[in-house]
Amino acid sequence: MSGQQLIRFDFGDQPLRGAAVRLGPQWRAWAQQLALSEPLTALLGQAAVASVMMASHLKFEGKLNLQVQDCAGISLLLSQVDHRLQQRATLSLVEGASGDADWATLSAGGRLAVIIDADRRDQRYQAVVPTSGQSIAENLADYFDQSEQLPTRFWLAANQQAAAGVMIQQMPAAAERGDPPLDAFETAALLGQTSTAKELLAADPTDMVRRLFGSEGAQVRDARDVTVACRCSRDRIANVILSLGEADIRELLDERGEVEAHCDFCRQRYVYSAHDALALFAADAAEPPSDAVH
Template identity: 30%
Template structure:
């Protein structure tokens, strides 16, 4: 069975370190092929998708994690959202006037920040901001964990775009278990550094060609490793006709009717999956009378 589009959790019980490994294929295609992105933007979205999956898996909540890059550089913004059910969606905007794009992460995201938003189904939303002032997204995420969680964390992100029709990305995350960070900090850090050094020997070719069990054996055959059941990862968009109608309810009825008179219908297009929702005058009447869904179906 393919190990792509799956998240694998594992733990080093003797070292008080936990790990995650995710490999994306089909779920990534939906994100990067939703728009005619240059390959540099596709690769950035690929890294962000793997990172979002890893970050969501570190949380013990039901809800959503959003990674958003805001930049004054080539990339205007890039967003990937992941849910606790490991569904992903993402979108990016860049300076389309450029005929060629830089290859490096730093040049793509000049004067940029990364906003990490955690939105639980129950409880308050949390938002953290980290400057994208390091040469890679993985290094910036490590800095985020150092600042916000104060837990030693190692992040590796990889992409394989050798086949434009079968793009792939992957990520690994290692982290000291919270309970051990305070009780045996010196030993935990030593063990964490040892495991991190082993992890750094993994090549991109091995990541994308080997099954997950073989990757873990190749890296940690001298360590005790316990694996948990894999969790499927997929693309899914949370847009709906009801959500679009709820947004229209906040717009004056007369303004909506004017748009319909001029254009024949109100058209709302989801930037993540490109589903179009159309609303006519009957729908607007229903929406402002408390029937949020309206009458017609998405086109």
């Protein structure tokens, strides 16, 4: 069993599809680095696996962002996954909000957005719904009902050690024809409901799908590895410093003596000394201007 694996499955002739995922050691390392409370780690992990499963059904190159914001308690919950299934997620609370509160309290009054940041402009997409439900899984089901008219259910679990989930969805073609949710969908939804967090976290995704949906003829179609990792680097931070402009950076250096930046996702700290920061501008100015048309 791989440390981080996503599988997709179908139900033979039924217009239904599904995905299941479990993140192990890389999730553990990520959770350790962010050092959130246990309930917040669980919430972040649930968002992480949900976004990976959502991305698994999309045909695009680019990134999917699952974002919850402007809530009573959550300032920003963001899970981002690209078409290679590289995933990273972060969570920050409104000042004074309790890290032990439940989803309904934390998410009250906010918005849940799904943003497809595709490399191709015509594939970009964004939809927003109000936050809802007793869990992010319920909110996501509402999102698919309201925004995509695509009956969908999620079962999600996460702790400091692992994050795992299962999703089922009516096929888009059946939903477009205006077919009502199928008996098969309702049956699968009831079967999925029998999963427990403990089981999801412990089981291999393939075993989980067989256990839940084997009686309905569920078949695994493919398996892919997921990577939980940040995309930040010293080079990317250098670009941010350049984009701020030399005047602002000189001002900052006068005040602090160095430039310090944190990655919004993994909280990695990057420090540029005055010498290194100014060398970036010197190197940038020395590059011949490019007038090539791209």
